[in-house]
Amino acid sequence: MAKGDHLGEFEQLILAALLILGPDAYGMTIHERAEKLAAGIRSVSLGSVYTTLDRLEQKGYVKSWFSDPTPERGGRSKRFFEITGSGEVALKNSVRLTGNVLAGLREIGGLA
Amino acid sequence: VILTRRIDSVTHPVIEFLQRFEPQSSDGIVVRLKLAVPLALGGLVLLVTLPLWMAWLAFLLRFRPKLNQRTTQEHLAPPPNAEFLFFLFLDHANCDALVGDLEERYRLIHQKFGQWRADFWYWTQALRSVGPILSAGAKKIAMKPFIGLIGWAVMKGLWGDATCSAALVKLWKRVLS
Numbered sequence: 001m002a003k004g005d006h007l008g009e010f011e012q013l014i015l016a017a018l019l020i021l022g023p024d025a026y027g028m029t030i031h032e033r034a035e036k037l038a039a040g041i042r043s044v045s046l047g048s049v050y051t052t053l054d055r056l057e058q059k060g061y062v063k064s065w066f067s068d069p070t071p072e073r074g075g076r077s078k079r080f081f082e083i084t085g086s087g088e089v090a091l092k093n094s095v096r097l098t099g100n101v102l103a104g105l106r107e108i109g110g111l112a
Numbered sequence: 113v114i115l116t117r118r119i120d121s122v123t124h125p126v127i128e129f130l131q132r133f134e135p136q137s138s139d140g141i142v143v144r145l146k147l148a149v150p151l152a153l154g155g156l157v158l159l160v161t162l163p164l165w166m167a168w169l170a171f172l173l174r175f176r177p178k179l180n181q182r183t184t185q186e187h188l189a190p191p192p193n194a195e196f197l198f199f200l201f202l203d204h205a206n207c208d209a210l211v212g213d214l215e216e217r218y219r220l221i222h223q224k225f226g227q228w229r230a231d232f233w234y235w236t237q238a239l240r241s242v243g244p245i246l247s248a249g250a251k252k253i254a255m256k257p258f259i260g261l262i263g264w265a266v267m268k269g270l271w272g273d274a275t276c277s278a279a280l281v282k283l284w285k286r287v288l289s
Binding site for chain 1: 189202205206208209210211212213214215216217219237240241242243244245248
């Protein structure tokens, strides 16, 4: 795994939300799910969700497409997101790394 | 009244200063100066804020008409000034999707809790979202001159100039070898 493939904390959160949501992942649902996952730890704004999704798309971890405009959204289209294969691999590696750190800390009783 | 006082407080010293060079100036000149200075100041303010006005015009022409496509729930429109924030700092496609997401939720809150709470929620979301969008944009913009500077240093070094950039390239080659 190259150095640039590491995920930040927020990227990890967004990719996890995408994986949980599956085909129903668009801006607002991702925002809600990320807020639930990060409840009590950090706040999540819709703007940061979109900028992170853009960054993840540039890295090739996420792909997106636009739906048809709907009247309940004021004639605007939804932007759906989906995690790619490389995104899943990056998330798994990132979670594994966190798991290793956690296990190491538990061994020395660092986290009660 | 406050604005007139402010304009007077700015124009009065300017007129006094100009009158020193025109000791024979009549009331007519003073009146003309009193008009000219605020007009010049107003013009300057307009010129400085011109990009913002142009962006607002583009927002009204290109983006806002989508709201007029609504037929049944016209009164459930989110605050346009908050939408304008996204229009300013996001590309068109992302702006469309993000504002659409917010509007979807805005309508639900509007129906459940009323306009005041929905507007408050919308503004809160808009202000919280602008920070990350701005910082991401600034990072992108800041990276370009930085990359350009490195590129320039490397190119100048490769052409063999006896400058510090050439020394840097030699050092880099040594590190690589």
